Amino acid sequence: MDFQELIRIRRSIRAYRTAEVPDDVLHRVLDAGRVAPTACNLQPFQLLVVTDPEVRASLKAVYRRDWFWQAPVIIAGCVEPGKAWRRDCLRSVKMSYLNGSVNLSSPQRFVVQI
Numbered sequence: 001m002d003f004q005e006l007i008r009i010r011r012s013i014r015a016y017r018t019a020e021v022p023d024d025v026l027h028r029v030l031d032a033g034r035v036a037p038t039a040c041n042l043q044p045f046q047l048l049v050v051t052d053p054e055v056r057a058s059l060k061a062v063y064r065r066d067w068f069w070q071a072p073v074i075i076a077g078c079v080e081p082g083k084a085w086r087r088d089c090l091r092s093v094k095m096s097y098l099n100g101s102v103n104l105s106s107p108q109r110f111v112v113q114i
Contacts, residue, residue, distance in 0.1 A: 016071040020051075026073060033075075039085035050074040 026049065033047055050056055051073050059069045068074070 014067040016067070018072060021073045029075070042083055042085050044080050044084035046078045046080065048076040048078060050076065 030047060030049070034043075038044065050059070056069050056071070056074055059074065063069070
């Protein structure tokens with residue numbers, strides 16, 4: 001699949017199967033995140049995997065949409081500002097959040113054939 005095709009077929013998912021995600025599939029998704037490019041390859045984030053039903057339900061306090069916490073696995077991306085690439089001329093811009101947001105939402109990061 002080329003990038004243009006990926007853009008054309010991309011969609012948002014708001015409903016999930018209740019079946020467990022197999023470990024091999026989850027590891028492939030996480031590995032895609034590990035090897036995807038970041039600015040200066042700093043990887044300024046951690047990926048937290050939440051599978052426990054009680055912990056997923058507790059995430060309602062963070063985001064109240066049912067479709068979000070009902071997913072069988074939630075992968076939370078947490079940016080570490082001190083590790084992110086910075087440009088001195090843009091000190092007023094929170095580059096760590098920008099860099100982390102771009103990295104965590106890039107299409108090539110989580111494209112995995114299931």
